[in-house]
Amino acid sequence: MSALHRLQRDCERAFRGAAAAPLLPALVGNAIPAATRVEVYRNNAREICRKALGNSCPVVEQLVGDACFRSLALQYLDEHPSTSGDLQYFGREFPAVLDTLYAKSEYGYLGDVARLELAIESALLAPEARTLDLEALADVPADRLGDVVFATAPSLRLVESRYPVLSIWRAHQSDGEETVDLCSGAEYVAVRRAGDEVELRLIDRPALELGRALDGRASLSQVWDELPDDVRDALTGALKSLAIAGGLSHFSLPGR
């Protein structure tokens, strides 16, 4: 290992909060001791993590408060060190970490709120969808409707929660409600990019399940075969609801 490699490895360990002792002899100590100087970088590492997570999940940050969020960020940094020079995707394991900590507590909704916030962020990074060509769809012969293959919008993200997750999110926007009743039931949300903005819509569970099943490869008939019975019964409403939410971008008909 080169001297530079060894030095960077010692720095990385010290700045991440592990033992600084191996690094200290490599540092100039004068009026300000080397150990104090290491503290600046430790603090930076923690702050970078906290800010990156807070940027992705501002509602979770408000919900839990500053002190708790900072602790969560520290724990996250320990468990999921960044693997990229681009911080855009840093928080992707945050919902799972929140689930582990809180799923069995009265704060069980936190993981789902984070999931919704990451869905919004990821929709921002996705391409804009085409609009479904209804004229072409109208031309499909009646006996081939089952062969139609629908593709969902590339920015469509579907979030389900046994909590009113969209209501919680909305309550933390500038014009949001003061309180949310956690007993108001499950919410299913379609998130997608619409031009320069991201749109969030409440949908029902069949629409969410249908959206997950439409993968751009399976025909409607094949999708049907895999759907639970209650979603089959609700197919008409579900497909329409997905389309209105902008979740369907195009369709194809094999052989045409």
Add this chain to the structure above:
Amino acid sequence: MKTRKDALITSAIGSLLAVGAFTLANQGVAQDAEQEQERCYGVVKAGANDCAGPGHTCQGQASEDGSPQEYILVPVGTCERLVNGSTTARTE
């Protein structure tokens, strides 16, 4: 003979056609009574790497000593505005 499957698929696609091209092309302005809709940020969202500017400690933070962190994992923010939380947890 037309099966239940064929009938429901036909009905589903028929409902799409009934929605109409205008509504689909203008999802942003269309309001469907059954669906609530919310729009957010877009171009005003802060970039994730902005804090990664030189220096990085984006806010002045007090120094911390080297002692092991005591995690404060009890939420003390706006969680209190979410009511009936414990009931929900119990019913699951």
Add this chain to the structure above:
Amino acid sequence: MTQSVAGDARPIPAIAGIGLRGPHQAHFLNDKPAAGWLEAHSENYFAEDGIALATLERIRADYPVSLHGVGLSIGSVDPLDTGHLTRLARLVERIEPGLVSEHLSWGAVDGRHLNDLLPLPYTGEALAHVAGRIEQVQDRLGRQILIENVSSYLEFTSSTMPEWEFLVETATRSGAKILLDVNNIYVNSQNHGFTASDYIESIPVELVGEIHLAGHTVQQYDGHEILVDTHNALVCDAVWTLYAAAIARFGPTPTLIEWDSELPPVETLLAEAARAQRTMDSYGERAA
């Protein structure tokens, strides 16, 4: 090494500009406030189909734009992240920025990223390593880049030369230009005890292609004062004085006001840019 930039790329003029941050983008799109030029953090626009890049493309029609990378970790011993470099190359192709810059620092080792701009030891080994890496980046991008001096809070006993010599040698060997961050020079002079003007006097005039100005914070660590480059405040008076000395030496130079945290209204940034512009203008009058 240097290649001319393609087609309708707009050069960065030797005037003051400001950093482009997400919350200000709509203002630049819709109201087009008068700013000399804008600098964007490259990584925020890596998603090729995302809203951010589409927005930057529209803003670019109205302002000269430079791209400033924060995550390439050019001084790291890990192999250069070719995915990261490819995304940067594609972005440079799309935006055709007037300038492309990176930091003279490292941020990752053994695949673990700290996402910070960490100092290198000023040794021959580090110099050879980082100069080679800059050449790799310039070859991949097909253009000269600028390399920026970073703020630091510690020094390594293994260093065999002062920071400014390391910076100049790195630029000279790699064929890169220097993005001179005057605030970082001041921060480091206070944290490490050297004379900031010595640093500036040691930089060859022809190497400097851009200057950065930002605000820092004086923080207490274990009872010691350390200047931390927080980018959340106005440029301080001492840094303005140092900037005037830099302009007297280098002449009018593209100068950027950087602000990342606790972002104020665009007008505050423009006022800071106007102050930098006055410094450059008064230099021009004296020189005339």
